[in-house]
Amino acid sequence: MGEYSVELGSWDYLLSVVLILCVTGLAMYYLVTQESNVTNYLLAGKEAKWWVVGCSLFSYGTGVEYIGMMVADGASVGISGGIAMWGSIPPLLTLGYILYSEYMKADVLTLPTFLYKSFNSNVRGLYTVFSLVLSVTKIAVSLHYTSNLLEELFDINPFVSKVCFTIFIQTFTMVGGLRAIMSTEVVQTVLLVVLSTVLMVNTVSRAGGYGSIKSTLPQNYTKLVHSGYDKNSPWQGLLFGFPIEALVHWCCDQVITQKALASRSELHAKVGCCLCCFLNVLPPFLFVLSGMAVKALFLQQPDRMDTEPEASDTLLYIISTQMPDGTVGLFISVLLCSLTTSVASVLTACGAIVTVDVLEANVMVFKRFRGNKGQRLKVAVGRLTCLFIGLLGLGWSFLLPQFNEVMYRYMMDSTTFSAAILCAFLCAYSFTAYFDIKPFSITTMLSLGIALGSLRIVLAALGSATPNGINWYRDVNHYSLTALLFVGYLGFVYLLNKIEFSKNWNILQMSQITVRSVSGSVAGSIPSDSDVEEGAESPNGPLAPPDCGQSDYGSTYQGATLVCGSNFDHNQPTTVAGSVVSHAQHDTSTMSKGANVLAAVCLFCFIILVVVFF
Numbered sequence: 081m082g083e084y085s086v087e088l089g090s091w092d093y094l095l096s097v098v099l100i101l102c103v104t105g106l107a108m109y110y111l112v113t114q115e116s117n118v119t120n121y122l123l124a125g126k127e128a129k130w131w132v133v134g135c136s137l138f139s140y141g142t143g144v145e146y147i148g149m150m151v152a153d154g155a156s157v158g159i160s161g162g163i164a165m166w167g168s169i170p171p172l173l174t175l176g177y178i179l180y181s182e183y184m185k186a187d188v189l190t191l192p193t194f195l196y197k198s199f200n201s202n203v204r205g206l207y208t209v210f211s212l213v214l215s216v217t218k219i220a221v222s223l224h225y226t227s228n229l230l231e232e233l234f235d236i237n238p239f240v241s242k243v244c245f246t247i248f249i250q251t252f253t254m255v256g257g258l259r260a261i262m263s264t265e266v267v268q269t270v271l272l273v274v275l276s277t278v279l280m281v282n283t284v285s286r287a288g289g290y291g292s293i294k295s296t297l298p299q300n301y302t303k304l305v306h307s308g309y310d311k312n313s314p315w316q317g318l319l320f321g322f323p324i325e326a327l328v329h330w331c332c333d334q335v336i337t338q339k340a341l342a343s344r345s346e347l348h349a350k351v352g353c354c355l356c357c358f359l360n361v362l363p364p365f366l367f368v369l370s371g372m373a374v375k376a377l378f379l380q381q382p383d384r385m386d387t388e389p390e391a392s393d394t395l396l397y398i399i400s401t402q403m404p405d406g407t408v409g410l411f412i413s414v415l416l417c418s419l420t421t422s423v424a425s426v427l428t429a430c431g432a433i434v435t436v437d438v439l440e441a442n443v444m445v446f447k448r449f450r451g452n453k454g455q456r457l458k459v460a461v462g463r464l465t466c467l468f469i470g471l472l473g474l475g476w477s478f479l480l481p482q483f484n485e486v487m488y489r490y491m492m493d494s495t496t497f498s499a500a501i502l503c504a505f506l507c508a509y510s511f512t513a514y515f516d517i518k519p520f521s522i523t524t525m526l527s528l529g530i531a532l533g534s535l536r537i538v539l540a541a542l543g544s545a546t547p548n549g550i551n552w553y554r555d556v557n558h559y560s561l562t563a564l565l566f567v568g569y570l571g572f573v574y575l576l577n578k579i580e581f582s583k584n585w586n587i588l589q590m591s592q593i594t595v596r597s598v599s600g601s602v603a604g605s606i607p608s609d610s611d612v613e614e615g616a617e618s619p620n621g622p623l624a625p626p627d628c629g630q631s632d633y634g635s636t637y638q639g640a641t642l643v644c645g646s647n648f649d650h651n652q653p654t655t656v657a658g659s660v661v662s663h664a665q666h667d668t669s670t671m672s673k674g675a676n677v678l679a680a681v682c683l684f685c686f687i688i689l690v691v692v693f694f
Contacts (some may be wrong), residue, residue, distance in 0.1 A: 092409020106574040117455040121257035124342040134355025139265035143422035154371020158389040160300030160313040162364025176353030199519035217362030219473025241642035253424040276366040287373040296376040317559025328498040354678040404442040431462030499565035500529020508616035521576035
């Protein structure tokens, strides 16, 4: 048995079995009752209410590995370990109040499709591959962390636990789809908040209360922002780099976006994001404060300092020693449920990406099947994708023990990609409406960002074997590095477009000189655009509209209008991935005002938290 092994009683086993049966029964219920189409399987039928959306978004942000990280951060750096949750409030409001309507106007189900409509198929292909690789890594990290947890608590072989989890999660996902996942996350959220509150109260009370913890720990443990030389939370990194990572996680992640798009209306998306904001206030108090309490508990007893657990083992210590009797089994079951829903959400997102951006966009057979046959075919592809991606994640998880010492860094360094991702989406959201951004510059910038992010992960895995000349790139704070890279990527895109513009301008000037020299005598025979009155026809026929054929660039998305289409009409049904989705009418003014008041309250809470713990 491991150092933190626990023994469960009959009550623990009973509650755990009941929870597992409820999750399994929910998946089977939706398999029998819901119609087999893309909207039901990948978008929960577009019927998710605000409280389902809010709990689902919160649940994905509090997966078992994230809970372990927050507890470890509380023991090692203090309250600043909760900045990721508190700092999610502005991005969540951006998602619900701005980006949801933008995605609906663009008529997209996946983020790679959004980039395709903004740029071209090369950008979509690159981001599709990148998203799938990151998804496989996310699954592998979740399986590896949870298997280590169970090995320490119950001495379960990691190989057995990983295989069993993968089989259960894939079955749950392939059978129930996103509707079963989001419904399960509602129950999971309630149980997690209640049990974590019990855990936090018990741990903090044993440490003498918050006042005793604050007086025992170093002063920087109760501050969100540290000095500029701090390697964990420097003020310049939190000010400039953290917002970039938060925006990418909550606004440019396929899993988050897909759950928001499952809302039954824009109002439900807004209120759901507000609910998630309120829920995200809790984890730093529930998990980070518990880690701080454990650290203070050992500092108050110097004779026990030699038995203090490592920061990464703090969650194990809390479960094995601080949980009240009768709650250990249920809490572990909730953690396993969190693993199931978070991995299942990733698998569903991968199914949407492969169905829409890989096969439907490139395989002709998808264009031949219409109606129910086409819907069943796409659902089948989505389920097969869940199976394949899950197996890849399982295989990758078997390799992760070789990097066990850098596990925490491995998860943190994946945020290095955030700068390139936000740069691409920022260009898609805003700049394409005012500037002619060449897709080549976005493809090149994304390729460079993926290469630099991968290099940092490789250096973190190498550890002491890293060449001396590049140590700084491995050791620099990831918030500060993200800010620097973001500025560099924006400048790189501007430079590439400037070169391309200059080249095209020179070609245009030479072509104009050639035309004048050849047709100088007849230059006045063809009227210019300014000579033709509005609505009149040219002598050579009516003025031709711009070419709206489906090219490699797709339809360039500019704000609320597609260049080759009309403004989006909320009253008309919209086709999403081959299925018809009926949009709700405009929300009533009273309900919209209520949603705006909720957003204001969320921002007020965010400001209060920052001021109190600054």
